[in-house]
Amino acid sequence: MALPAIEHVQAVAFDLDGTLCDSVPDLAAAANSMRLYLGMDELPQQTVESYVGDGIAKLVHRVITNDREREADPKIWEKGFIYYMHYYRAHLSDLTRPYPETEAGLALLKSLGIPLVVITNKTEILAVELLKQLKLADYFSLILGGDSLSEKKPNPLPLRHAAEVLGIAPENMLMVGDSRNDILAAKAAGCLSVGVTFGYGDMPLLSQDPATKPDWLIGALPEIYEHLQPQKPQENN
Template sequence: MTTPTIEHVQAVAFDLDGTLCDSVPDLAAAAEAMRGHLGLAPLPAKVVESYVGDGLAPLVHRVITDSRNNEAQAEIWEKGFVFFMKYYRDHLSDFTRPYPETAAGLALLKSLGIPLVVITNKNEILAAELLKQLGLADYFSLILGGDSLPEKKPSPLPLVHAAEVLGIDTANMMMVGDSKNDILAAKAAGCLSVGVNFGYGDMTALSQDKATKPDWIIGSLPEIYENLQPQKDKADEAV
């Protein structure tokens, strides 16, 4: 995929799980502990990984039923959810780590004076705490979780809201993520959609469908800076 013409990028939004950090080890540990608490057998981490992306409430349903679409009985789900949330809060970053070059890529973008935001379907309080524990929180002007607004990705609302807060047009914002939800939200909001090829989503498969094909696929966050840098140089020359 060729790099698109990138102009007037005034903000960059990032997904969290599968884009900035690999959180599956801790999510899988919480899932295993919860299933044990409910008297269920453990699930492989790869299975848990396939259930990530729509927030923690759906994740608990999927982990309990070992199905992407089935819902657990209300009483069992509530018991599992309460246990899962407590366990996960206490073990947010035992094994979760930023992907290679995440901090470097964020620092480079910040050096251009571009505001950065996180738009995740994870609960806002957990997302903010995880970013803090990973040493990434200070890079971001705004953190929106799946429970911050009435709608979450793939709805465009979080991106539209972020653009309003920053005082920019969504056409001048870039959304970087690893999943179908990220690309659909970006397209619906009129943002440039950027897919990462190292996260949990299958970017090759998503690219086969026009509805989920990102405008650009990258292998590391510094690639964003490298393609924005010429704009900065041109601007400097024009002064």
Template sequence: MNNALQLNHIQAFAFDLDGTLVDSIKDLALAANAMREALGMDDLPLDTLKSFVGDGMGRLVHRALTNDHEALADDALWQQGFAFFTQYYHEHIADYSSPYAGVVDGVQLLKSLGYPVVVVTNKAERFAIKLLADLGMLDEFSLVIGGDTLPEKKPSALPLQHVCEVLNIEPKQLAMVGDSHNDILAAKAAGAYAIGVNYGYENMDDLAQDPNTRADAVIQSLTQLYPAAQDAQMAQARES
């Protein structure tokens, strides 16, 4: 895999939230286990709950209730669990969550070069906005697309296509930065540039074994985007 960033045609950046911008797993896990305790169930390990994150809260609740990645809980149990989970998580959304190292600087540096930066997450929009607001990051982004903002969420191409329409750019001019297979699949489906981060909830080396989930480039910190983007802008200036 070629890990060199190729940003010559990029005009905007979209970022995943959980596992990319913010380490939120402890608050998600505590909410899931609080839900299980309220329903008379034992706690699940953090690593197990970590593997359940990425496809939206509805799927997380199903997985946390069944302790299975694919199984669906009984509808009445799911409704009860989902109601508890969402209320608890809303109240404790940023107790332990924080931006990863380099995230705030990386985003602000891109903005200093004039790039629009947006969030595209499978987290429900109201929770994504609250988490970003509670962490003092919401104003950094011109657009937040949640898992319920549009009829489809990642790995569908629709959220990234919507971003391109709003920003009036072509999909090939958008870089999608994320930590999961959903981020890479969505980028490839939309024709965007897929950048993986190697510090999130999924393993980029494992994902690279499948061409469909192989990122176009992998970075260790969002601050790596700035010099590559700066070089790209200078190259474009020389060509024009």
């Protein structure tokens, strides 16, 4: 995919789950522990993965009903949600790991003096704690969760808020993510969108629709640095 004009990028925002780290093993373990607690059978990890991306409140609905769209009975959902949050918070990083080149990519971008932020639909307190446990928190100037503001992705508000806090125009910020929500939020905010091909979303499929086609596809985070660092003029032989 052709690269966008990127010489003016002043900040980079990242999604968390499926972009910086592979958290599905712990999300699925919490989901299945909750289902057993509620007297239900376990779900395949791949099924839970397909339900991730819109925050834990929505994930609990989907895991209880085993359906992306249906909502659970309010009393069952509340019982499940309380259990899920307690279990997941106690097991945030048992199996969750940064993707292989996450830290290298973040360190390279920090070396350019570009502020980095996390914009996730995960609850803020869990996002902050997970990043601390993964030893990634210090790379970021700002961490916004799904409950930090009145709206979450795909609404553009978190991206616009981050740009405002950093004192830059949204069009000068990259939004890096693996899902439909990330791309839609970036486009609505006026940010450049970068889709990762190693996350939970189907980026080749999303790229077929103009509404969810990212400006740029990458297979590893260091690729961002490679295209943002100042280009040296070619010497004549």
